[in-house]
Amino acid sequence: MERRVFLKKIVKLFFLLISLIIAPVILYIYPSKIKQKKLFYIYLTDEDNLPKSGLRKFDYKYNLADKTIAGYVFIKKDASELTAFSPLCTHLGCLVKWNNIQKEFICACHGGKYDINGDVIAGPPPKPLQRLPLEIKEGKVYIGIKLYGQDI
Amino acid sequence: MGKIFDWIDRRFEISAPHRRFLQRPVPPDLDYTYCFGGISFTYFLILVFSGLLLSLYYVPSENNAYKSVLMITNEVTLGWLIRGMHKWSATLFIIFIILHAVRVFISKAYRPPRELNWIVGAATFITAMASGFTGYLLPWDQKAYWATEVGTSMAGTIPFIGENIMYAIRGGAEVNGNTLVRFYSLHVLYLPLFMGLLLWFHFHMIKRQGISEKL
Numbered sequence: 419m420e421r422r423v424f425l426k427k428i429v430k431l432f433f434l435l436i437s438l439i440i441a442p443v444i445l446y447i448y449p450s451k452i453k454q455k456k457l458f459y460i461y462l463t464d465e466d467n468l469p470k471s472g473l474r475k476f477d478y479k480y481n482l483a484d485k486t487i488a489g490y491v492f493i494k495k496d497a498s499e500l501t502a503f504s505p506l507c508t509h510l511g512c513l514v515k516w517n518n519i520q521k522e523f524i525c526a527c528h529g530g531k532y533d534i535n536g537d538v539i540a541g542p543p544p545k546p547l548q549r550l551p552l553e554i555k556e557g558k559v560y561i562g563i564k565l566y567g568q569d570i
Numbered sequence: 571m572g573k574i575f576d577w578i579d580r581r582f583e584i585s586a587p588h589r590r591f592l593q594r595p596v597p598p599d600l601d602y603t604y605c606f607g608g609i610s611f612t613y614f615l616i617l618v619f620s621g622l623l624l625s626l627y628y629v630p631s632e633n634n635a636y637k638s639v640l641m642i643t644n645e646v647t648l649g650w651l652i653r654g655m656h657k658w659s660a661t662l663f664i665i666f667i668i669l670h671a672v673r674v675f676i677s678k679a680y681r682p683p684r685e686l687n688w689i690v691g692a693a694t695f696i697t698a699m700a701s702g703f704t705g706y707l708l709p710w711d712q713k714a715y716w717a718t719e720v721g722t723s724m725a726g727t728i729p730f731i732g733e734n735i736m737y738a739i740r741g742g743a744e745v746n747g748n749t750l751v752r753f754y755s756l757h758v759l760y761l762p763l764f765m766g767l768l769l770w771f772h773f774h775m776i777k778r779q780g781i782s783e784k785l
Contacts (some may be wrong), residue, residue: 445647446623 606670613663630754632747636723
């Protein structure tokens with residue numbers, strides 16, 4: 419092979435090798451930890467404890483990364499329909515409380531108010547209260563919550 | 571060259587003006603010591619490249635700089651490699667600039683008409699050292715902090731205006747978050763741009779004057 423042709427091929431090979439660096443660069447640029455929420459079903463109560471009609475608050479607990487986390491949800495029974503409301507205010511995430519006299523959910527932080535169907539009636543919240551999925555299996559009620567955890 | 575390059579070149583016309591430079595005759599019997607300049611430039615390219623990648627994750631703030639460096643090293647995929655490339659290239663960059671300067675000195679390549687190129691080369695070396703000094707602070711650990719504390723206090727020993735120069739470098743009375751932001755800006759914007767300009771001068775003169783013949 420002529421020397422000049424040989425050198426040209428060597429140079430081309432060299433540039434080809436340099437171009438291979440694109441693979442580790444893509445790996446580097448791609449975020450290494452992508453957190454995604456997964457839906458977990460957490461035991462809430464027995465089916466017998468559910469309200470016959472109206473609204474009731476239920477506490478729940480679960481373990482996440484060696485920590486016990488407590489929370490609560492509201493469950494509304496209406497005709498034969500069950501609805502679970504998350505207590506997180508859709509404005510800035512404070513916990514709302516049910517006021518049984520005014521028949522409203524009230525958020526103490528900025529005065530957001532929701533009616534018994536979770537719809538906004540006053541204050542800054544942009545959306546109605548979030549409804550959570552419910553699952554009833556063998557007389558036990560489970561609430562679906564989205565979490566970052568791997569397993570509970 | 572390849573089909574794609576030819577297509578671009580017919581429109582961009584970049585190869586013709588460079589042909590005289592790329593295919594010029596060089597003095598006979600050049601040895602590998604004549605490669606030190608090119609090796610330094612290769613390290614500069616690696617530094618620019620790995621630095622651009624590091625800047626995707628580095629946070630130049632008082633509270634998060636150290637954390638982000640730890641994250642690059644331990645969590646980002648191949649982050650340790652990119653950081654290592656940047657660190658070691660920086661060291662080798664300086665070493666090969668010195669070797670290059672020694673070679674130029676020994677072969678008397680600084681003689682007319684190449685005096686200005688020697689001066690530009692010395693400026694490049696100073697810029698490289700300044701980049702090293704400012705980059706050393708960026709991990710924001712104890713070693714970085716105290717090295718900068720000592721380094722900037724040297725400016726304070728200049729008679730009359732020393733204190734003021736020190737304040738200007740530190741952006742305050744002592745090394746703090748302001749210094750970090752200052753050094754970050756110098757390290758990633760001012761110094762590389764200035765270095766690019768200097769290297770252009772350097773290579774332009776090499777192109778015009780050619781490589782000096784061996785003694």
